[in-house]
Amino acid sequence: MSNNRVSRRQFLGYTLTGVGGFMAAGMLMPMVRFAVDPVLQQKEGGDFVLTDQRVDEVTEEPVRVDFTFEQTDAWYVSEVTSSAWVYKEGDKLIALSPVCKHLGCTVNWAGDPEQPNRFFCPCHAGRYEKNGQNVPGTPPLGPLDEYDVQEQDGYVAIGVVKANTLVV
Amino acid sequence: MLNKLYDWVDERLDITPIWRDIADHEVPEHVNPAHHFSAFVYCFGGLTFFITVIQILSGMFLTMYYVPDIENAWQSVYYLQNEVAFGEIVRGMHHWGASLVVVMIFLHTLRVFFTGSYKKPRELNWVVGVMLFGVILGLSFTGYLLPWDMKALFATKVGIEIAASVPLVGDMIKTLLAGDSTILGAQTLTRFFAIHVFFLPAALLGLLAAHFIMIRRQGISGPL
Numbered sequence: 001m002s003n004n005r006v007s008r009r010q011f012l013g014y015t016l017t018g019v020g021g022f023m024a025a026g027m028l029m030p031m032v033r034f035a036v037d038p039v040l041q042q043k044e045g046g047d048f049v050l051t052d053q054r055v056d057e058v059t060e061e062p063v064r065v066d067f068t069f070e071q072t073d074a075w076y077v078s079e080v081t082s083s084a085w086v087y088k089e090g091d092k093l094i095a096l097s098p099v100c101k102h103l104g105c106t107v108n109w110a111g112d113p114e115q116p117n118r119f120f121c122p123c124h125a126g127r128y129e130k131n132g133q134n135v136p137g138t139p140p141l142g143p144l145d146e147y148d149v150q151e152q153d154g155y156v157a158i159g160v161v162k163a164n165t166l167v168v
Numbered sequence: 169m170l171n172k173l174y175d176w177v178d179e180r181l182d183i184t185p186i187w188r189d190i191a192d193h194e195v196p197e198h199v200n201p202a203h204h205f206s207a208f209v210y211c212f213g214g215l216t217f218f219i220t221v222i223q224i225l226s227g228m229f230l231t232m233y234y235v236p237d238i239e240n241a242w243q244s245v246y247y248l249q250n251e252v253a254f255g256e257i258v259r260g261m262h263h264w265g266a267s268l269v270v271v272m273i274f275l276h277t278l279r280v281f282f283t284g285s286y287k288k289p290r291e292l293n294w295v296v297g298v299m300l301f302g303v304i305l306g307l308s309f310t311g312y313l314l315p316w317d318m319k320a321l322f323a324t325k326v327g328i329e330i331a332a333s334v335p336l337v338g339d340m341i342k343t344l345l346a347g348d349s350t351i352l353g354a355q356t357l358t359r360f361f362a363i364h365v366f367f368l369p370a371a372l373l374g375l376l377a378a379h380f381i382m383i384r385r386q387g388i389s390g391p392l
Contacts (some may be wrong), residue, residue, distance in 0.1 A: 027222065030254035030257040031226060031229045033254045034248075034252055034257075034258045037253045074247050076243075
């Protein structure tokens with residue numbers, strides 16, 4: 001038994017705070033978990049989406065390839081069209097995401113006539129080399145993302161987006 | 169640590185008298201269930217307020233997913249109930265709590281009536297209480313439509329027809345509620361939503377403040 005006597009007032013204070021806190025937590029926990037659910041929801045990995053771009057027509061010059069897929073946004077399911085910049089590096093197919101790593105605008109290959117061998121973002125003049133490497137001194141802080149890409153029956157199929165693997 | 173933080177603020181703003189005014193008040197023996205168990209009837213008002221707080225909180229969280237639109241309302245309710253973690257609990261709190269508020273406010277009214285607490289000098293607080301009862305019923309009525317299912321639709325049709333039976337101005341009230349003279353649809357849902365989450369809660373908070381200020385000023389009525 002310690003000598004620190006807990007007064008009746010303190011004991012009641014601790015007990016009431018504890019029980020009250022427990023009840024408040026029981027009330028708030030479901031609501032907070034409900035609110036943060038979008039952060040914790042598992043997204044299923046996407047399948048490859050077939051495009052109408054023939055593989056044998058892809059050259060070393062990036063071309064814009066659109067692809068349409070079904071997007072489920074909570075209760076709203078719709079067809080969404082995205083695009084990728086596709087080119088060949090030797091025999092290897094490469095598909096880069098057009099989303100600028102600065103603030104998310106859409107980049108174009110040779111969008112600036114003065115620099116025809118680079119990707120160009122019109123929003124803040126961000127530039128990238130052909131492999132997605134951001135040009136130092138322009139706003140982007142990282143290279144363009146890359147799509148998983150494969151050939152299906154002679155056509156380009158686009159998969160999920162991943163970090164750029166071409167830039168060393 | 170918390171004590172130090174409190175002292176730091178208190179030293180500058182002298183907040184102790186403020187919360188003492190709010191929190192420190194005597195509970196007379198005749199309303200304390202620890203002395204007479206039957207005094208639990210004096211808890212109904214506080215319980216009504218407690219459930220009202222739960223209603224406000226759960227409602228705030230529900231609007232993170234709910235859409236007041238005839239195309240999406242039912243779908244968003246279905247989604248938040250079945251696909252979002254604890255959705256069934258949060259919607260359940262709001263759904264069952266809604267009925268419980270009406271039950272508790274009714275019991276509270278009975279207690280005030282049978283203890284004669286409405287008599288002079290507390291008549292004004294009774295009047296505010298009746299207005300609060302009306303606001304709560306309004307919240308129940310407008311909230312009932314929001315899931316936009318069959319029950320909601322037809323309950324609101326009936327409710328609006330009842331309002332339309334008022335002599336002379338009935339048809340105007342009907343159009344005012346539904347947003348259209350014949351259709352119960354898109355405009356009805358957005359109106360009811362606005363009334364349910366903005367107008368009536370604002371009135372509720374104002375009336376509650378008046379209710380509480382008056383009871384604190386006048387004190388609880390004496391024993392029978």
